Amino acid sequence: MRMAGVFSRLALIFMLMIGSACAQPVAPGDISPDVAIIESDGAEHRFRVEIADEPEEITTGLMYRTELAEDAGMLFDFKRPQVISMWMKNTLISLDMAFIDETGVITRIAENTTPRSLESIPSGGPVLAVLEVNGGTFARLGVETGDRVRHPIFNKR
Numbered sequence: 001m002r003m004a005g006v007f008s009r010l011a012l013i014f015m016l017m018i019g020s021a022c023a024q025p026v027a028p029g030d031i032s033p034d035v036a037i038i039e040s041d042g043a044e045h046r047f048r049v050e051i052a053d054e055p056e057e058i059t060t061g062l063m064y065r066t067e068l069a070e071d072a073g074m075l076f077d078f079k080r081p082q083v084i085s086m087w088m089k090n091t092l093i094s095l096d097m098a099f100i101d102e103t104g105v106i107t108r109i110a111e112n113t114t115p116r117s118l119e120s121i122p123s124g125g126p127v128l129a130v131l132e133v134n135g136g137t138f139a140r141l142g143v144e145t146g147d148r149v150r151h152p153i154f155n156k157r
Contacts (some may be wrong), residue, residue, distance in 0.1 A: 001056055010092065034150075035047045035131065035149065036142045038148045039147045041144060043142070045124060047131070047133060048073075050075070051077060053080055058076055064091075066092055066093065067093065068134050072133070073134075075131050076130040077153050079128075081101065081102045083126055085120045085121060086123075088119070088121075089116065090116065091113075092115050092116070093115060093135070095113045095135050096112065096134065096136065096137050096139075098128075099124065101113075104148050104149070105149075106145050106147050107146075107155030108125075109145055128154070129149070134157070
């Protein structure tokens with residue numbers, strides 16, 4: 001019986017450790033519920049996104065993923081406005097890409113990109129970020145160029 005008590009206490013300590021680890025603040029590459037697209041008519045669409053702001057995260061992006069939740073995506077933060085180009089090499093699912101300037105305005109949308117394609121998808125001008133979501137999402141929601149993206153990376157500028 002003493003052994004069962006010891007195991008019960010160890011199990012409780014382990015559960016408390018896991019619980020405290022789960023309560024840590026959101027770090028780069030983790031999920032953040034703070035991304036919203038605001039259309040010109042005021043409609044708002046929220047996404048839970050992973051933040052890609054380190055070179056390795058930006059290079060890998062959503063490669064090798066076989067699925068993406070309907071309300072999920074990835075926000076690429078390039079730290080400063082620049083002309084960029086994306087591609088779909090090793091990306092197994094179709095994506096929509098919103099190219100976003102430093103004020104949070106969507107300047108270009110690439111819809112339903114082709115999985116595994118090596119074709120370059122240019123930003124068309126300087127952008128601070130790119131938001132990637134499941135292919136067809138922007139058309140389904142009515143998201144267009146000129147709509148705004150709300151996230152803390154745009155509040156810094």
